[in-house]
Amino acid sequence: MLGLLSQIGPTNGNALSRSxxxxxxxxxxxxxxxxxxxxxxxxxxGYVKAGPAxxxxxxxxxxxxxxxxxxxxxxxxxxxxxxxxxxxxxTIRFGAGLAPARMREILTAFSRRHQAKxxxxxxxxxxxxxxxxxxxxxxxxRFGRLFEAAVAEWLLELPELLPTVFNERSAEE
Amino acid sequence: MLGLLSQIGPTNGNALSRSxxxxxxxxxxxxxxxxxxxxxxxxxxGYVKAGPAxxxxxxxxxxxxxxxxxxxxxxxxxxxxxxxxxxxxxTIRFGAGLAPARMREILTAFSRRHQAKxxxxxxxxxxxxxxxxxxxxxxxxRFGRLFEAAVAEWLLELPELLPTVFNERSAEE
DNA sequence: AAGGCCATGTAACAAGTTACATGATTAA
DNA sequence: TTAATCATGTAACTTGTTACATGGCCTT
Numbered sequence: 001m002l003g004l005l006s007q008i009g010p011t012n013g014n015a016l017s018r019s020x021x022x023x024x025x026x027x028x029x030x031x032x033x034x035x036x037x038x039x040x041x042x043x044x045x046g047y048v049k050a051g052p053a054x055x056x057x058x059x060x061x062x063x064x065x066x067x068x069x070x071x072x073x074x075x076x077x078x079x080x081x082x083x084x085x086x087x088x089x090x091t092i093r094f095g096a097g098l099a100p101a102r103m104r105e106i107l108t109a110f111s112r113r114h115q116a117k118x119x120x121x122x123x124x125x126x127x128x129x130x131x132x133x134x135x136x137x138x139x140x141x142r143f144g145r146l147f148e149a150a151v152a153e154w155l156l157e158l159p160e161l162l163p164t165v166f167n168e169r170s171a172e173e
Numbered sequence: 174m175l176g177l178l179s180q181i182g183p184t185n186g187n188a189l190s191r192s193x194x195x196x197x198x199x200x201x202x203x204x205x206x207x208x209x210x211x212x213x214x215x216x217x218x219g220y221v222k223a224g225p226a227x228x229x230x231x232x233x234x235x236x237x238x239x240x241x242x243x244x245x246x247x248x249x250x251x252x253x254x255x256x257x258x259x260x261x262x263x264t265i266r267f268g269a270g271l272a273p274a275r276m277r278e279i280l281t282a283f284s285r286r287h288q289a290k291x292x293x294x295x296x297x298x299x300x301x302x303x304x305x306x307x308x309x310x311x312x313x314x315r316f317g318r319l320f321e322a323a324v325a326e327w328l329l330e331l332p333e334l335l336p337t338v339f340n341e342r343s344a345e346e
Numbered sequence: 347a348a349g350g351c352c353a354t355g356t357a358a359c360a361a362g363t364t365a366c367a368t369g370a371t372t373a374a
Numbered sequence: 375t376t377a378a379t380c381a382t383g384t385a386a387c388t389t390g391t392t393a394c395a396t397g398g399c400c401t402t
Contacts, residue, residue: 003263003267006267007267012353012354012355013354013355014353014354014355015353015354024262024266026257027258027259027262027263028258028259028260028262029256029258029390030390031390031392032354033355033356033357033390033391033392034389034390036354036355036356037356037389038389055353055354055398055399056353056354056355056397057354057355057397058354058355072270072271075263075267075268075271076271076272078264078278078279078282079259079261079263079264079279080260082257082258082259082260082261083202083257083258084199084200084255084256084257084258084320085200085201085256085257086200086201086255087254087255088252089197089200089201089312089313089316090176090197090201090248090252091248092313093309093310093312094176094179094180094244094248094309095248095309096307096309097245098245098248098249099249102249105251106251106252109251110252134269135334135335136266136267136268136269136335139262139265139266139334139335140262140265140266142327142330143259143262143327146324146326146327147257147320147323149323150322150323151319154312154316154319157315158312161308161311161312161315162308162309162312185382186382186383188382202362203362204361204362204363204364205382205383206362206363206383206384207361207362207363209382209384210361210384211361228369228370228381228382229368229369229370229382229383230369230382231381231382231383
């Protein structure tokens, strides 16, 4: 949130939440409620300060010098470990008993969704490379693209590994 | 947890937690405390039942028929969305102001850690393919390997994108 | 200017983490 | 047989999610 505030300037909780979705949502989720709670905490710490209350008691927050210093310190300390949760791998890992047809449906839906994401990232990166040129931003989008490419490759190799699922003969009739 | 219990049989909370680490830890984390709380919930629902209390009031839980049915239903319903949190992408996204030398250190550490993981998955999968042959298990490990390959590729392309970080000239002297 | 819709914020709940307590086991 | 260590469980706290309340804005 400090990073976002430093890049987009004074914003209220709701707008900050939407920015987070757009700018870092693919590798760091944040709900609206969290944003408000955390803004309160950051204000108490003196890392952000709010302007006057506007409509619906909405206030625009901006980062303070102290907040900028804290952000830099946090970044300098280095990243925490990744959190990867792939529920579909649980489906696979424990899904030997599922009807093959159902398993195929699940995998097809998964595949479609990620195919779309992959195209999205591909286009976004191409777009960024031609127009804007913040390489730090491009780097994050590229990670998304490569991640989706890995998912696609995995899906491509699956039928060879799970013939009983993909073999039509074994489908429910 | 129901999936684990159905595969490994009666276990106490601690052992179940360790099994989770080993068997699904790479794509689904679960702390020991969560395991205990959830076992309680599952017991209340009648999805698991406990044997007699042993040492340190430890009890071995096993899955019930009702639990097995609930598991199958859950699996059939299809997987939830993925959760991906890559703190290093925040470091990149907001780290333009970091000292290049520090950024390189961070990336190097990151790279080393993932290189090790990649080798681990590669060996594990090869091992599994030759000895055991639960294809569902192999599929999950393979995902790990492909994910790490994507990370590696990303790292390989980074210097081209962020020359100011990797160019020796711009390092602190 | 009244009704419906959206923007903004809040509160209650659920999931996840950290730190601690305590009873067994092992080794000297 | 005592001290140290480990296994097991619990409690307190933090983070994340869901559902709700309410006030401003737009449309008619």
